[in-house]
Amino acid sequence: MAENEKQSLKDKVFESQVWRSIFRHGYADTHRNRVLQVAGNVFLHLHPTKTRRHALRIRFTWCAGGVTFLLFLVTVVTGVILMFYYRPTGEHAYIDIKMLEFDVPFGMVIRNMHRWAAHAMVIAVWVHMFRVFMTGSYKPPREFNWVIGVILLVLTLLLSFTGYLLPWDQLAIWAVTVGTNMARATPLLGHEGPFYELVGVNARYDARSFLIAGQVVGPPALLRFYVLHCIFIPIAASVLMIVHFWRVRKDGGISGPM
Amino acid sequence: MADASGTATAATSPAVAKVGAAAEARAVSKAQAPAKTIELADKAHTWPYLVRLEFLAGLIVMIVLTVWSIALDAPLEEIAQPNRTPNPSKAPWYFLGLQDMLVYFDPWLAGVVLPSLIIVGLMVIPYVDVNPKGNGYYTFKYRKFAISTFIFGFFFLWIVLIVMGTFLRGPGWNLFAPWDYWDPHKVVPLTSVDLSEFLFGIPASSAGGVLLGLAAIGGWFSLGAVFYIWKRNSPTMKKLGFVRYAIVAGLWLTMMALPAKMVLRIGFNIKYVLVTPWFNI
Numbered sequence A: 001m002a003e004n005e006k007q008s009l010k011d012k013v014f015e016s017q018v019w020r021s022i023f024r025h026g027y028a029d030t031h032r033n034r035v036l037q038v039a040g041n042v043f044l045h046l047h048p049t050k051t052r053r054h055a056l057r058i059r060f061t062w063c064a065g066g067v068t069f070l071l072f073l074v075t076v077v078t079g080v081i082l083m084f085y086y087r088p089t090g091e092h093a094y095i096d097i098k099m100l101e102f103d104v105p106f107g108m109v110i111r112n113m114h115r116w117a118a119h120a121m122v123i124a125v126w127v128h129m130f131r132v133f134m135t136g137s138y139k140p141p142r143e144f145n146w147v148i149g150v151i152l153l154v155l156t157l158l159l160s161f162t163g164y165l166l167p168w169d170q171l172a173i174w175a176v177t178v179g180t181n182m183a184r185a186t187p188l189l190g191h192e193g194p195f196y197e198l199v200g201v202n203a204r205y206d207a208r209s210f211l212i213a214g215q216v217v218g219p220p221a222l223l224r225f226y227v228l229h230c231i232f233i234p235i236a237a238s239v240l241m242i243v244h245f246w247r248v249r250k251d252g253g254i255s256g257p258m
Numbered sequence B: 001m002a003d004a005s006g007t008a009t010a011a012t013s014p015a016v017a018k019v020g021a022a023a024e025a026r027a028v029s030k031a032q033a034p035a036k037t038i039e040l041a042d043k044a045h046t047w048p049y050l051v052r053l054e055f056l057a058g059l060i061v062m063i064v065l066t067v068w069s070i071a072l073d074a075p076l077e078e079i080a081q082p083n084r085t086p087n088p089s090k091a092p093w094y095f096l097g098l099q100d101m102l103v104y105f106d107p108w109l110a111g112v113v114l115p116s117l118i119i120v121g122l123m124v125i126p127y128v129d130v131n132p133k134g135n136g137y138y139t140f141k142y143r144k145f146a147i148s149t150f151i152f153g154f155f156f157l158w159i160v161l162i163v164m165g166t167f168l169r170g171p172g173w174n175l176f177a178p179w180d181y182w183d184p185h186k187v188v189p190l191t192s193v194d195l196s197e198f199l200f201g202i203p204a205s206s207a208g209g210v211l212l213g214l215a216a217i218g219g220w221f222s223l224g225a226v227f228y229i230w231k232r233n234s235p236t237m238k239k240l241g242f243v244r245y246a247i248v249a250g251l252w253l254t255m256m257a258l259p260a261k262m263v264l265r266i267g268f269n270i271k272y273v274l275v276t277p278w279f280n281i
Helices: A003-014 A017-022 A031-039 A064-083 A093-102 A107-134 A143-165 A170-185 A207-212 A219-250 B002-012 B014-019 B021-031 B034-041 B051-071 B093-101 B107-128 B144-167 B195-200 B207-231 B235-240 B242-268
Strands: A050-052 B043-045
Touching: A003 A017, A031 B043, A064 A107, A064 A219, A064 B051, A093 A107, A107 A143, A107 B051, A107 B144, A143 A170, A143 A219, A143 B093, A143 B107, A170 A207, A170 A219, A170 B093, A170 B107, A207 A219, B093 B107, B093 B144, B107 B242, B144 B242, B195 B207, B207 B235, B207 B242, B235 B242
Parallel strands: none
Antiparallel strands: A050 B043
């Protein structure tokens, strides 16, 4: 093939209407393209086109917030795959997990990945909070973003806790029993808590039975935790993550020395 | 565009492309006003300098996670049996610090009030920390109180209790050394007494016992008031103001009540400081 034939083929592809409609700029390493690469990409435009240099140092951010977000995405993807094979009922839940383990191709790896990513996310979000505290990044004007971060931390723990019940094995049911038992000691609202008689709650109607849909952790609790785990909390966390990331930019980008 | 970026760039900006954003920024800034100089020299293009780091970090996390998931299986025990309680029954590992607090406080406090206060306490940090220093960089020198309090709470009252709860708490929630066999029949004599019995030999539910308990708890929190009166004219206190100080002192003393109760419980076998018909502390 002659040199200009190659050139004209290149032109045909890269100048075509289809290509130009997808990629708005060239790839050559120019100042303009570097800016467009970020500003013209819906995923990358979370970033500013230019970043303060100290924020590039791994020693400053530990990349903990980003790692937390990545692990959240991993649990979403693997979680959706698991949902194809799992039924949240007393008869099926445990058998479905066994089937994932022994029958579904790569089922075990997907389940492992979901569980380890969830545990790692809990650790990553703590590390992120620790780093943000150590750099004083909650200080004005970023006070409210810290508050949102604390809510996200709580949601992360709740996501992990609601997921803990779903395998429906001894580990699951008793961990959740121990955890939700605390709710019956809630002052005023739990039937073993201080001043419960003022409100008139009892074992059938109190904070704990509201959480687990009954007096013991049984199939109704499994369904309740499943819906919270797969729908309610992920949506709440996603909305707050959008606000959290957006506010990082609106509050003047990543924190740094004035 | 493809043509433009292919040929025109080659002609006009090889220098920029080669030398990179840093040099470019410096070259531009030299020609401009000093105020702008700092602004430009302090920044780098997000693409590629930040995005490549994020990509690398993501790659490392995904490799580790994949290898981990292939090598280590998630636990799965026997099917759930509501009539067979395992001993010990443990909450998920990240709540074991809270579960361990049950040794020192009743469930309404350890399981409900204190966890809620942890969340509220974390949320108010930005509003009660009026120190403008250390915003956006690491420093211990200018934030001694904030950092030591946070590290104490995070590492000693949260992480250490989790590690203890995971590895050292066995059947009956008894403490076991790492090399001990988890004997489900281990008997630990329950010789704990209430504070008033320990000090004066009077029952905690008697009038004297309740008064003593109230005095002990009141005395603990009045430490905050004493400190306020002592330091009321210091610049830090003036800046903090009474309301912020009261919140900080209240939360701080509540947090420190946990190690205080641990000392009373482990060192002196004291169960309750205050006993009332409705709740015990």
